[in-house]
Structures are given as C-alpha cells and as structure tokens.
Amino acid sequence: MTDDGQKPADILGQARRAFSPSAADQARVRRAIDGSLAGSMADSAPPPARRASGWGARLLAAGAIAAVSGGIGYWAGHRAALREISPVVVVAPSVPSVAPSRPVAPTAPLVAAPPVAAPATPPHHHAGHSARHEVESLAPVAGESFTVEVRALRNAERALRDGNPGLALAFLSDLDRQVPHGELTEERDAVATLARCARGDHPLGVDLGGEFIERYPASVYRARVQQACAATDPPASGDSP
C-alpha cells in the first residue's frame, strides 16, 4: 500500500472508497428502518393520560364479569376460531429480516402512531427484525388496556399482511376477551372487516364493506375496506361459512 511512495491523499481516497456503502447497503438498512418504525409505532404507544385508575378498575371488573359469567360461551367460540391456527404463538417461516419492504404500506395504517416517547438510547432489538406474533395471555392491568389493544391490532394487521385472516380474527377475538370495551373500536371493526373479506366471508344479504362504511362513513380505512371487500360483497352472493 504505502511501499510505493503513495501520498496521504491517495491513501485517504482509497480508504474513503472502501468505507463507502454500496447501494445494496443503503437499501438494506432502509428496509430495516422501515420495519422497525412500523413495529415500534404500535409497540411504544403510551396509554392516553386521561385513562385513570378508575377506568382501569372498570376494565378489570368488566373483564372479570366476562370471564366468569358470559365468558364461557364466548370462550367456546373463541376456541373454535383458534382451532385452525394453533399454536397461538406463530413464527412466520420465511419472513425477511426486515419487514415490510419500503414503502411500508400504501394504505393508512390501522394503528395510527401516537406521540412516541423516545427512549434514551437507540434500541438494540428492532421490531422489524422479527415477525413474531404475540398474544397476551393475561388480562391487562389498569392502564395497560390501550397498549394491549394497540399490540393486538398490530398483530392482527401483521397476520393480515401475511395472508392469514383467520389468525387476524383470532387475535381480535382474544382482544375482545381481554379488553371488551376498548377505545379503538373503529380500528377493531376495520381489521375484522378486512379479515372477513380477505377470508372470503360473504354472509347472505350482508355487505360487509358497505356496513362498515355505513357505520364509519368518514373512516380513513374506507378505501382499504372497499378494495378488500369488493370481491366478496356482491349482493346476496352466498352463505357465510
């Protein structure tokens, strides 16, 4: 290197070339960043400040009542929904190290990014590096219900993105059991509608997409629902399974 009398400028130029990233490096890191951002938006959603302990206590009470009284019948239905997708924790078999590819999604995310409290140090484990679906098995304690909702909706949307609407519906069922009266009702409804349409549900005389739009005429998910349900919502097209 330096045995032929090279000047410092030459060495620096060579080092600069060697230090520079390739276009593939730039694209790869970008995909990882997009994946991390998509995951962390849902992960780091803080509970709204107005959610006080009284609200959490009401949720706990509602959860307890649902579990003890009406929960039995509900649980049976829930198990039926889960039957096709056991085990509950699913690791996608061939998910790329980063997900999704840029742009994250051409459509509006189902879980809007709340103001995110930045951690003091950058994370070492990026959500985008893993496509693991998590299911909360314990009832949320007071103040955590919003986080549980966000996480479940994120999991459901990932399942949808992975082409598994049944799993998405199971996540929603689980969420209904854990947080029966949550805040994100429109989002829940949107994911449920998208999942049912993706699964090909066409209940007799029911226009899934149309009903969603009727309930939420100004919804930001309107276009997405319309698109997803266009193929499965012909009038009186058949029976629901």
Add this chain to the structure above:
Amino acid sequence: MKSVPLNHDGPQKSSSAHPQGAPSFDDIYTHYFPFVWRCLRGLGVPRGALDDAAQDVFLVVHRQLAGFRGESSPETWLYGIARHVASNQQRWARRKQAPLEPLVSEPAHPDPGPHERVADAEAAAFVEAFVAGLDDKRRDIFILAVLEEMTIPEVAAALSIPVNTAYTRLRAVRAEFERAIGRHRP
C-alpha cells in the same frame, strides 16, 4: 463532504411529519447515508455491526427530525448522533463476545478491479488502525476534516470547539498521519 441541498419543496414522501421547510427523513437518508456509514466505520464500528449502527442512527434521526431546525449543518447533527451510537455500540460489544467479522467483506463498489480493491482494502485497514490509535479529540478531527473533508469552521461547530483549536488539532493529526505512513513504509 459538501452539504447537499435538501429538497424542501417537493412532495413529502416520508411518513414522518415534519414542519414546513424542514428536510424530510427521506431527504436526509438519501443524501447522508454514505456520510453516516463512513463516519461509523471511522468511529470504529466493525463491519458486521454497521447495519445495526446505521439503523440506530437513522431511528434517532427519525425521532428527532422535528426538532432539527437547521441551525447546524446536517453533517454536524448526524455526526453527533453517529458518535453517540458508535460509543454505545462499542460499550455493548465489550460486554459481549465480539461478533465474527466476515472473512471477505462485500466490496462497496464492484467497479474497481481486483488490484484496486486490494489497495482500497489495505488503505482502509491502515486508516482504521490509525484512527483506532487516536484519542477522541483527534479522532473526531481526523474523521470530519481529513476523511470527510469538511471545512474547519464546520468541524469546529460540530465539535463545539473554537476554530483555532480545530486548526491546531488538524495540523497535529495530519502530521501524525504522515508519520504513520512513513513508519509503514519499508
């Protein structure tokens, strides 16, 4: 490195909201990724950890972009973040077993021939070894002023030091670099 004018008027491609007139995340990423990558290399981040480190830098950028007012140059801001991330990465790496370096690094640019590639890699190894032997103050000056060719006023602003101090350190580190080259010659 010269500052690249950022697109302030174009359509907002990034998902991150930012105030009117501020650069978008896409702008920053597109124009300054190579700068950040080289700085991380210069700051001693091993090749195998560069992806994570660069990702960490730009995640911080994404979070803090709304607060970036353009009072300093983007390089200044990015270098501060990169230095912090590199420091964290090295602290973290010391606690863990060092990751295995790839035996053959993927060439950054496929265009040069084999001789050029070898020469580039040797030069890079030499510079890395030289930078590793510097203290923090001289290392910062070397990376920004020598390797990245930023102007001394920019470097001084980036490092929050007087311009004259930056010049003094630059002269010292250049002399040291030349001595190192001389020692390396047979």
